[in-house]
Amino acid sequence: MPGKSETIKAAVIGHPVAHSLSPLIHAHWIGQYGLHGSYEALDIAPDNLVAGVQELVDGGYTGFNVTIPHKQAIMKLCAEIDETAQAIGAVNTVKIDGAGRLYGRNTDAFGFIENIVQTAPDFDFTSGPALIFGAGGAARALAYGLKQRGVPEIRITNRTREKAEELAADFDLDVIDWDDREAAMEGVDLLVNSTALGMTGKPPLTVSLGVLPETALVCDIVYKPLMTDLLAQAQARSNPVVTGLGMLLHQARPAFEGWFGMLPEVTPGLQQKAQEAAR
Ligand code: NAP
Numbered sequence: 001m002p003g004k005s006e007t008i009k010a011a012v013i014g015h016p017v018a019h020s021l022s023p024l025i026h027a028h029w030i031g032q033y034g035l036h037g038s039y040e041a042l043d044i045a046p047d048n049l050v051a052g053v054q055e056l057v058d059g060g061y062t063g064f065n066v067t068i069p070h071k072q073a074i075m076k077l078c079a080e081i082d083e084t085a086q087a088i089g090a091v092n093t094v095k096i097d098g099a100g101r102l103y104g105r106n107t108d109a110f111g112f113i114e115n116i117v118q119t120a121p122d123f124d125f126t127s128g129p130a131l132i133f134g135a136g137g138a139a140r141a142l143a144y145g146l147k148q149r150g151v152p153e154i155r156i157t158n159r160t161r162e163k164a165e166e167l168a169a170d171f172d173l174d175v176i177d178w179d180d181r182e183a184a185m186e187g188v189d190l191l192v193n194s195t196a197l198g199m200t201g202k203p204p205l206t207v208s209l210g211v212l213p214e215t216a217l218v219c220d221i222v223y224k225p226l227m228t229d230l231l232a233q234a235q236a237r238s239n240p241v242v243t244g245l246g247m248l249l250h251q252a253r254p255a256f257e258g259w260f261g262m263l264p265e266v267t268p269g270l271q272q273k274a275q276e277a278a279r
Helices: 022-032 046-058 073-077 083-088 108-119 137-148 161-171 229-236 245-260 268-278
Strands: 008-014 037-043 063-066 093-096 102-105 130-133 154-158 174-177 190-193 217-220
Touching (some): 008 046, 008 245, 022 037, 022 245, 022 268, 046 073, 063 245, 073 102, 083 102, 093 245, 102 245, 108 137, 108 217, 130 137, 137 161, 154 161, 217 229, 245 268
Parallel strands (some): 008 037, 008 063, 130 154, 130 190, 154 174, 190 217
Antiparallel strands (some): 063 093, 093 102
16 A cells, blocks of 8 residues: 555546546545545547546556546557456556556446445345346446356347347347337346436436336436436335446445555445535
């Protein structure tokens, strides 16, 4: 662990990046644990990625988070990429070593799984099928995380079927037509929305939970609003639910650990702060 007097510089790079909650999360932990450090949001346009990252290396940064649209492009700049990030095909966390080499990781799958483990500790990943709505960047991390946890059958459905098929080929999933998304809920133990639907400013996710078992855990990784229509509908029929903000908070923990040398906790205080900022 770095000495308490050592100042550690970290950042999140993206374009746009002003909306990112990462500075709030990391600043909270720096303050909570009394560390000397900083964490900034840096807007770097795609054309400027190589030069922008070099500035971080030259500026003595310990590492940085990577958000849209750089999660794939950053991979080409990394000297090493861990197995998880390779499987997911995206890097969201980078550590810079003393020689200026970049080490890429992906903590999104950890964040997704850890959020479920902490919120619904009795949920057994191996007990039955899961159904994922969506096949975008986030869905890859979800599929990877669920596979790692031993989910016996993973169904995936997406408006653009080809994208679901690509993901299914990589992670051995069962593709369901988007039009059949309601029937696909039959017998599942876990339903997760990873589409952008239901997010503030996006169209609603129109779906009836009719055939979904009442014991199935329902997760939404959309966290704006925190209680999406999907979760509200699930809760009204007594399904246990997991909101999306926790995924964001938990994915930040291993990144912080990589830079500051300690695994921070997601406390109710941090949750509250992030929830207010996400509104
Ligand atoms: P993405 O790569 O752009 O994928 C978007 C997904 O939404 C695709 O599956 C897309 O389907 C679907 N979609 C968009 N508009 C749709 C519509 N009108 N009808 C049906 N499907 C539609 O985005 P992403 O990175 O995977 O993120 C998806 C959501 O998860 C976002 O809301 C994001 O904020 C959230 N997220 C949360 C966390 C967290 O930590 N909680 C982490 C990452 C992402 P098509 O393939 O057909 O376009």
